Each structure stands twice: as structure tokens, then as C-alpha cells.
Amino acid sequence: MSELPTEADVLAALRGVIDPELGADIVELGMAQRATIAADGRVVVTVALTTAGCPLKAQLRREIEMRIEGLPGVTSVKIDWAEMTPDQKAHAMNAARLNAQSNAGPNRVPAGARVLAIASGKGGVGKSSVTTNIAAALAMRGFAVGVIDADIWGFSIPRMLGIEGRLEAKVDESGERRIIPHPLPMGAGRLDVVSMGLLVDDETDALMWRGLVLNRAVQHFLEDVAWAPDLDYVVVDMPPGTGDVQMGLARMLPQSEMIVVTTPAVGAQRVATRAVTMARKSHLHVLGVVENMSAFICAHGESHPLFGSGGGAALAAEAGVPLIGSIPLEPAVSEGGDNGAPIALGQGAAADAFGQIVDQLVNELAPPVAMAGCSARMLDAAMAALDALDA
Ligand SMILES: Nc1ncnc2c1ncn2[C@@H]1O[C@H](COP(=O)(O)OP(=O)(O)O)[C@@H](O)[C@H]1O
Ligand SMILES: [Mg+2]
CATH class of the missing domain: 3.40.50.300 (P-loop containing nucleotide triphosphate hydrolases)
Structure with a gap:
């Protein structure tokens, strides 16, 4: 009988899931915000994507499921996909930018x-x-x-x-x-x-x-x-x-x-x-x-x-x-x-x-990380969102 993970445990595990192109984890980016853990070990996590058709979705799904399934006591994982609001996209881009600044990209272990x-x-x-x-x-x-x-x-x-x-x-x-x-x-x-x-x-x-x-x-x-x-x-x-x-x-x-x-x-x-x-x-x-x-x-x-x-x-x-x-x-x-x-x-x-x-x-x-070119699109979307906010 193992103790169930808390929402904080689930989110901490999800810090291991990185958007390879943005170089930040999905919790930091605000993509994973909530998780519920049922008494029987079923976990439901809400993940907001920048664009619903993100080509990295399949890779993200695998990574998220693997990380959560690896927690003791978890019996199943369900992902509720959502799409980010313009505000959330702006936040995500900001987080990615800050991360890039503080980590000086190529001199550290690459996110990919x-x-x-x-x-x-x-x-x-x-x-x-x-x-x-x-x-x-x-x-x-x-x-x-x-x-x-x-x-x-x-x-x-x-x-x-x-x-x-x-x-x-x-x-x-x-x-x-x-x-x-x-x-x-x-x-x-x-x-x-x-x-x-x-x-x-x-x-x-x-x-x-x-x-x-x-x-x-x-x-x-x-x-x-x-x-x-x-x-x-x-x-x-x-x-x-x-x-x-x-x-x-x-x-x-x-x-x-x-x-x-x-x-x-x-x-x-x-x-x-x-x-x-x-x-x-x-x-x-x-x-x-x-x-x-x-x-x-x-x-x-x-x-x-x-x-x-x-x-x-x-x-x-x-x-x-x-x-x-x-x-x-x-x-x-x-x-x-x-x-x-x-x-x-x-x-x-x-x-x-x-x-x-x-x-x-x-x-x-542990297949090589796919670089699907999602964040380029995300960047466009985020920039458009930022412009919209400024206007
Ligand atoms: N499968 C193996 N067959 C034969 N010798 C091995 C095998 N694996 C390791 N060794 C030998 O055992 C010793 C310890 O291995 P090593 O890789 O240095 O262990 P560790 O890094 O865990 O201390 C080394 O001399 C290594 O060459
Ligand atoms: Mg050794």
C-alpha cells in the first residue's frame, strides 16, 4: 500500500517535461497548472497548449504520462487538453524569455x-x-x-x-x-x-x-x-x-x-x-x-x-x-x-x-527529442497576442 502523490508531487514530476525549443518546463510555462488525484490513484492533469494543433503534442503526451505513471500509487493518467488564452500565452513567452536570458542557452546542456x-x-x-x-x-x-x-x-x-x-x-x-x-x-x-x-x-x-x-x-x-x-x-x-x-x-x-x-x-x-x-x-x-x-x-x-x-x-x-x-x-x-x-x-x-x-x-x-518547430509557431501566436494586448 503506497501513499498517493499530492498535486504538488505531480506538478514537481512535470517539471521534468521540457519544451525543447523554449527551454523551459511545462509547469514554469504555465502549460500544466492543475492535477487531481483520486483515492484510487487515477490522476487527471490539465495541460494547456499554445496552439491546439501543436505537433509536439504526441511527444508531450508520452512524456507527461511517463512522468506521472512513474509516481508510486498512480493507477492511470488522463490528460485534459486545453488551449491557452492570449494572457496565458503572453505569460508563457515571458517565462521562456526569462529562462533563455538566465541560462545563456548553448553553454548549458541543451534543452533538446x-x-x-x-x-x-x-x-x-x-x-x-x-x-x-x-x-x-x-x-x-x-x-x-x-x-x-x-x-x-x-x-x-x-x-x-x-x-x-x-x-x-x-x-x-x-x-x-x-x-x-x-x-x-x-x-x-x-x-x-x-x-x-x-x-x-x-x-x-x-x-x-x-x-x-x-x-x-x-x-x-x-x-x-x-x-x-x-x-x-x-x-x-x-x-x-x-x-x-x-x-x-x-x-x-x-x-x-x-x-x-x-x-x-x-x-x-x-x-x-x-x-x-x-x-x-x-x-x-x-x-x-x-x-x-x-x-x-x-x-x-x-x-x-x-x-x-x-x-x-x-x-x-x-x-x-x-x-x-x-x-x-x-x-x-x-x-x-x-x-x-x-x-x-x-x-x-x-x-x-x-x-x-x-x-x-x-x-x-527515451527516444531523441523531436524538434517539431512548434515554438516558432507559438512565438508568432504569442507575439500576435502581445500585440493584441498592447492595442
Ligand atoms: N559485465 C561485466 N563483465 C565483466 N566485467 C565487468 C562487467 N561490468 C563491469 N565489469 C568490471 O567490473 C569492475 C567495476 O566496474 P565499473 O564499471 O568500474 O563499476 P562502478 O562504476 O559501478 O564502480 C571493472 O573492473 C569493470 O571492468
Ligand atoms: Mg565508476
């Missing part, structure tokens, strides 16, 4: 990028391996992918991707210094990588930064980096455990969606459950579970569940989210990590498993 945060309750379960391989498989499919190594002191992304050196900075139009991510062409796409490992010279340095950046480091990666405006995805390797970084991410990038990594041992999911609980507390949407180090497949093709089985499915069931996939335990995964060549770029059972996970993300669970 899907943000996937890879988390787990504890270290050593394969978060970084999953992060690099999902990023690599996305790039192989032609996407531009930002990679944020948010495991500030335990960074391993540079090693796993085979990159080194120091990130450079440039002064942008507004006179601010911005860090330039490390570009790594891959397949038909590319990775743009930031990591503490590309900012400090050695581990002693990293230790020195420790006190300074505890709360600031991830903010730094989100705000002081010259992120390319064309990013389709941003994949974040979260530090083990929960807490500050996760809450910071939820606050700064509410559109982030979490993928929780766990091992197949029954009982291991208890630790991972905390990551889910924490995500929900900070109104982050949990996309699903990836089980890592599942059965060892021997040379004869036989499957041996060395670390037990069922942990991923148990966590998914407990959290009410899909089990996105299971990665077999395969020496090639860790060799790929040590050699800076993610296994997803190669062949074998693990490579196939990563491929299937990414296909599911791209086709179903």
Missing part, C-alpha cells in the same frame, strides 16, 4: 538533449562500464552524446574511453570562461566528454579539489561547459550512493531520467532500491533497471549464473519500472574498459546486450 543518469546504490556494480557502453552504442547509431563523469573522485571515464590530457577553456561571447568538452568521434556520431580526470593532474590534485567542489563540481559541468547545441543525449556517470549530487542534478536538470544498475544477486537490489527512493524524493523519473554481471557465458555458449539471478527483475518489479536489459559477465567488458575501447563497439554477448538496451532506449523508452 535527453539526459540519462546512470546510478546505483553502491560502487563496483558496473555504472561506469554501463555509462561508457551506452554512450558508445548511441554514438554508433549516429547520435551526438555528451558524457558527464559525475563520479568526481572515483572517475574512470577517461580510462574507459581511452582519452587523456587537459580540457581547454575558451572565453565565450558573454565574456565567461567555458570548459570545452573532449571531443571523441565515434561511429557516425561522437562523444563530448567532461571528467575530473581531465581537469586535474593526478589523484593528489583530485583530493585537493575535494572540499572545494563537493557540491559545485557537477554544477560546474552543467553550467561552465560549452556544451554543443546539437547534443541528442547526455549520459551521466553518477557517483556511488545517493545524496548531494543526485539532488543537485534533479534541481539543475529536472529532465534527467535515471537508469539504475544492479547485480543479479538477490539482496543486491536492496541497496539499489535506495537509489530509486532517493530519485523519487527529488522527483527524478526512473527509466528502468539494467542488470550487470548476469550469467557468465562460457566458450560453449552455456550460461552460468555466477552471482545468482533475479536481482534485476526483483528491483524492477519492486520499483514498478522495466528491466531494460541484462549484461552478461564477460572478460571482454573489463578488457574494453582497460583498453579504452568499449565492448559495445565490438562483438559478443555483452556487445549485443548493450545494443539491445540502446535500441530500446532510442525506439521506446
Whole structure:
């Protein structure tokens, strides 16, 4: 028996739904204003569109339903569509404009990028391996992918991707210094990588930064980096455990969606459950579970569940989210990590498993954000409305 979400919870979850072109969330824009929650868990939310025929409507519907269905206790979601009044449109445009001014657009994570945060309750379960391989498989499919190594002191992304050196900075139009991510062409796409490992010279340095950046480091990666405006995805390797970084991410990038990594041992999911609980507390949407180090497949093709089985499915069931996939335990995964060549770029059972996970993300669970050209029309409509108000 779970407690029902309040209207405030529903609206907080909807802050994760962003109008990709206006770069503001639908609550801030005044599009989502009300929600009712019935005692049996049925939720009705009223969403006002700028124009009834907005081509982004289908995408908005999916996003809204996903975010609300992800709340514990919700049994169904109904959207009552409405059309904004001229006043509401003017408000929405104002909010979008203010947002654009305060966020200096292209220097932050672009609103059109899907943000996937890879988390787990504890270290050593394969978060970084999953992060690099999902990023690599996305790039192989032609996407531009930002990679944020948010495991500030335990960074391993540079090693796993085979990159080194120091990130450079440039002064942008507004006179601010911005860090330039490390570009790594891959397949038909590319990775743009930031990591503490590309900012400090050695581990002693990293230790020195420790006190300074505890709360600031991830903010730094989100705000002081010259992120390319064309990013389709941003994949974040979260530090083990929960807490500050996760809450910071939820606050700064509410559109982030979490993928929780766990091992197949029954009982291991208890630790991972905390990551889910924490995500929900900070109104982050949990996309699903990836089980890592599942059965060892021997040379004869036989499957041996060395670390037990069922942990991923148990966590998914407990959290009410899909089990996105299971990665077999395969020496090639860790060799790929040590050699800076993610296994997803190669062949074998693990490579196939990563491929299937990414296909599911791209086709179903977290498709690239469509830029339907809705806001251009919206802008016209809003301008007309403003003119009408002035007249
Ligand atoms: N599916 C797998 N098969 C074999 N080794 C793996 C697999 N996943 C991860 N590893 C290895 O396990 C260790 C921990 O993985 P890592 O991704 O660094 O975990 P985390 O980031 O959660 O601490 C690494 O040495 C990695 O190469
Ligand atoms: Mg790691």
C-alpha cells in the first residue's frame, strides 16, 4: 500500500517535461497548472497548449504520462487538453524569455538533449562500464552524446574511453570562461566528454579539489561547459550512493531520467532500491533497471549464473519500472574498459546486450527529442497576442 502523490508531487514530476525549443518546463510555462488525484490513484492533469494543433503534442503526451505513471500509487493518467488564452500565452513567452536570458542557452546542456543518469546504490556494480557502453552504442547509431563523469573522485571515464590530457577553456561571447568538452568521434556520431580526470593532474590534485567542489563540481559541468547545441543525449556517470549530487542534478536538470544498475544477486537490489527512493524524493523519473554481471557465458555458449539471478527483475518489479536489459559477465567488458575501447563497439554477448538496451532506449523508452518547430509557431501566436494586448 503506497501513499498517493499530492498535486504538488505531480506538478514537481512535470517539471521534468521540457519544451525543447523554449527551454523551459511545462509547469514554469504555465502549460500544466492543475492535477487531481483520486483515492484510487487515477490522476487527471490539465495541460494547456499554445496552439491546439501543436505537433509536439504526441511527444508531450508520452512524456507527461511517463512522468506521472512513474509516481508510486498512480493507477492511470488522463490528460485534459486545453488551449491557452492570449494572457496565458503572453505569460508563457515571458517565462521562456526569462529562462533563455538566465541560462545563456548553448553553454548549458541543451534543452533538446535527453539526459540519462546512470546510478546505483553502491560502487563496483558496473555504472561506469554501463555509462561508457551506452554512450558508445548511441554514438554508433549516429547520435551526438555528451558524457558527464559525475563520479568526481572515483572517475574512470577517461580510462574507459581511452582519452587523456587537459580540457581547454575558451572565453565565450558573454565574456565567461567555458570548459570545452573532449571531443571523441565515434561511429557516425561522437562523444563530448567532461571528467575530473581531465581537469586535474593526478589523484593528489583530485583530493585537493575535494572540499572545494563537493557540491559545485557537477554544477560546474552543467553550467561552465560549452556544451554543443546539437547534443541528442547526455549520459551521466553518477557517483556511488545517493545524496548531494543526485539532488543537485534533479534541481539543475529536472529532465534527467535515471537508469539504475544492479547485480543479479538477490539482496543486491536492496541497496539499489535506495537509489530509486532517493530519485523519487527529488522527483527524478526512473527509466528502468539494467542488470550487470548476469550469467557468465562460457566458450560453449552455456550460461552460468555466477552471482545468482533475479536481482534485476526483483528491483524492477519492486520499483514498478522495466528491466531494460541484462549484461552478461564477460572478460571482454573489463578488457574494453582497460583498453579504452568499449565492448559495445565490438562483438559478443555483452556487445549485443548493450545494443539491445540502446535500441530500446532510442525506439521506446527515451527516444531523441523531436524538434517539431512548434515554438516558432507559438512565438508568432504569442507575439500576435502581445500585440493584441498592447492595442
Ligand atoms: N559485465 C561485466 N563483465 C565483466 N566485467 C565487468 C562487467 N561490468 C563491469 N565489469 C568490471 O567490473 C569492475 C567495476 O566496474 P565499473 O564499471 O568500474 O563499476 P562502478 O562504476 O559501478 O564502480 C571493472 O573492473 C569493470 O571492468
Ligand atoms: Mg565508476
